[in-house]
Amino acid sequence: MKKTNFTERLNAINPVVQEAIKFIETAPIKNGQTIKLMKKGEDINEMPTVTRVDKHNCYDEFGVVSVSKPEKTVLPTEIVLHLQGKGEASDEKREVTLGDLGSYYVLDDYYTCLLADMISKKLSNK
Numbered sequence: 001m002k003k004t005n006f007t008e009r010l011n012a013i014n015p016v017v018q019e020a021i022k023f024i025e026t027a028p029i030k031n032g033q034t035i036k037l038m039k040k041g042e043d044i045n046e047m048p049t050v051t052r053v054d055k056h057n058c059y060d061e062f063g064v065v066s067v068s069k070p071e072k073t074v075l076p077t078e079i080v081l082h083l084q085g086k087g088e089a090s091d092e093k094r095e096v097t098l099g100d101l102g103s104y105y106v107l108d109d110y111y112t113c114l115l116a117d118m119i120s121k122k123l124s125n126k
Contacts (some may be wrong), residue, residue, distance in 0.1 A: 012077060017109045024067075025077035027119050034068035034082070037118050044086055048111035049119065050096065052104055060089035060105035064107075064115055081107075081115075 029035060038047055047063030062083035069079060078097060085092035096105050107115070 007064065011058055014108070017112055019100045020023050020113045021098070023116045024119060027123060029067070029069045031081070032071040035119060035122050038063070038065040044084060048107065048115040049086070050081065050083055050101070051106045053106065054104065060092070061086040062089065062092070062094060067119060068088070090114050
């Protein structure tokens with residue numbers, strides 16, 4: 001069987017995602033400030049998607065509608081993602097810190113980069 005190099009190839013794209021995460025963590029958001037990413041009337045399906053998978057492998061999708069930095073933070077990079085449900089979870093709202101992603105809540109590479117771009121665009125418009 002031919003030896004594969006999938007891990008090496010995946011590591012080649014990770015620096016872009018790591019740069020996006022670093023941007024989100026260090027964006028010039030003041031303590032207590034919230035940046036709204038979605039305007040009233042916009043389609044939730046256009047927002048970056050966070051997927052929540054429970055221990056029974058049931059999943060729900062949430063759109064990131066805003067980001068904020070808490071008034072009092074433990075870490076200077078603590079960013080909160082404000083989520084609104086999509087589809088069957090449309091009535092639900094959640095808040096997840098960027099650091100809590102990875103266990104039950106997942107933000108894939110594409111949506112991480114999209115979120116960084118959206119934050120950058122909102123900050124440059126101010």
